[in-house]
C-alpha cells in the first residue's frame with residue numbers, strides 16, 4: 110500500500126521550513142538521480158507554492174538499506190561505495206555526491222553549476238551553504254559554496270555560482286574546467302544565515318561581488334513563497350558586466366510585487382543607481398525603511414564592517430545578519446612571530462611565520478583536509494600535541510597538550526607541535 114504525504118503545508122501558510130523531497134521526482138536516499146532535466150526556474154509572478162505529493166515507499170527503502178548493510182559488510186575493507194562508484198560515480202550509500210547537469214559562464218570571472226545531488230542530500234534553507242569537494246591534480250580540495258536557487262522548488266536540483274579568484278585553487282579550477290556530467294562531493298546543507306521562516310515587514314538584502322549567492326536564494330525563495338511585503342536588494346559589483354544575476358534581478362524588480370533593486374558599480378561611477386561604497390546615505394536612498402527592516406549582508410569584509418557600524422549606530426545590530434566568505438586577513442601581533450612549528454605525524458618542522466597553522470602546513474607541502482578555511486566547519490580539526498595557539502578570530506589562547514584545534518584559525522604562539 111503506497112503512503113502519500115502532502116509536503117509543503119508550511120509554504121501554504123507562507124512559511125518555509127526546510128523542504129525536503131518536495132517533489133514526487135525527488136531522489137531516494139542512497140540512490141542517485143538520473144533525470145536529465147536541468148531547470149531551476151522560478152515563476153516570479155507566482156504566488157503560493159502549491160502542495161506536492163511525494164511517495165516515500167518506506168518498505169522498499171528499508172529493504173534497500175538492509176541490503177546495503179549486508180553488501181557493505183561483505184565488501185569490507187572498502188565498502189560497497191568503492192565498487193559501485195566505478196560504474197556510477199554519483200552513487201553512495203552514505204555520502205552526498207552530485208552530478209553537474211548544467212554549466213553556465215554568465216560573467217567573465219564566474220561559473221554557475223546546476224547540480225543534481227544523490228538521495229543523501231536532504232534539502233536546504235535559503236541562505237545556507239554546502240562544502241563542495243573536487244579533485245585537483247590528485248588532491249581532494251574542499252570549499253564552501255552557498256546555494257543560490259529557490260529553496261522550495263522541489264526539483265531536487267541546486268545551483269552554485271562560483272567566482273574565480275586570481276590565485277584561487279578551487280574557484281579557478283571550477284571556472285575553467287567544470288563540465289556537464291562531472292561528479293562532485295558535497296556535504297548536507299549548513300549554516301544559520303537563513304531567510305526568516307515567516308514574512309518580515311521589510312527585507313533588506315545587501316551583497317557585494319560573489320556574496321550575492323545566499324541573498325539571491327533568499328529573494329528567489331521569497332518570490333516563490335508569494336511573500337508580498339517590501340524587499341530592497343542592494344548590490345555592489347565592480348562593473349555592470351561583473352554583476353552576477355543582473356538580468357534576472359532586473360526582471361524580478363520589473364515584475365514581482367514590492368521588489369526594489371539598487372545597483373552600485375564601484376569601478377564605473379555614473380553607470381549604476383548610486384556611486385561609491387556603503388554609507389548611511391546609500392541606505393537612506395535605497396530604502397528609508399531600512400531602520401525597520403530585517404537585514405542580511407554578505408560580501409567583502411569592508412562592506413560588512415560598514416553595515417555593522419551603520420546598524421550599530423542606529424541601535425539595530427540585532428536586526429542585521431552577516432555571512433563572511435573569507436577570514437579577515439590575519440596580521441600577527443608585533444613580537445609574537447617566533448618559534449618552531451612541528452608537524453609530528455609528517456616529521457617536518459618549519460620556523461613559524463605567524464600565520465594560521467593551516468597556511469604554514471600547506472606552505473610546508475602538507476595537504477590537510479579543509480572546508481571553509483575560516484573556523485566554521487571543523488573539517489581541519491587536529492590535535493595540538495604541545496604549545497599554545499591563539500584563535501585568529503577571537504584572540505583566545507588554547508594550551509596543549511592533547512586538545513583539538515581548528516588549524517585554519519589557530520596561530521602558534523612560540524613553539525608548537527600538531528598531529529599532522
Ligand SMILES: Cc1cc2nc3c(=O)[nH]c(=O)nc-3n(C[C@H](O)[C@H](O)[C@H](O)COP(=O)(O)OP(=O)(O)OC[C@H]3O[C@@H](n4cnc5c(N)ncnc54)[C@H](O)[C@@H]3O)c2cc1C
Pocket residue numbers: 238252253254255256270271272273274276277278279280281300319322323433434435481482483485
Ligand atoms: C559560508 C561560505 C559560503 C561561500 N559561498 C561562496 C559562493 O557562493 N560563491 C563563491 O564564489 N565563493 C563562496 N565562498 C568562498 C569559497 O569558499 C572560497 O573561499 C573561494 O571560492 C576561494 O577558494 P579558492 O580555492 O579558489 O582560493 P584559495 O586557494 O583558498 O585562496 C587563494 C587566495 O585567494 C584569497 N581568497 C579566497 N577566497 C576569497 C574571497 N572570497 N574573497 C577574497 N579573497 C579570497 C585567499 O585569501 C588567498 O589569498 C564561500 C565561503 C564560505 C565560508
Ligand code: FES
Pocket residue numbers: 478479480481482483484485486487488489490515516517518
Ligand atoms: S576548514 Fe573549516 S574550520 Fe577549518
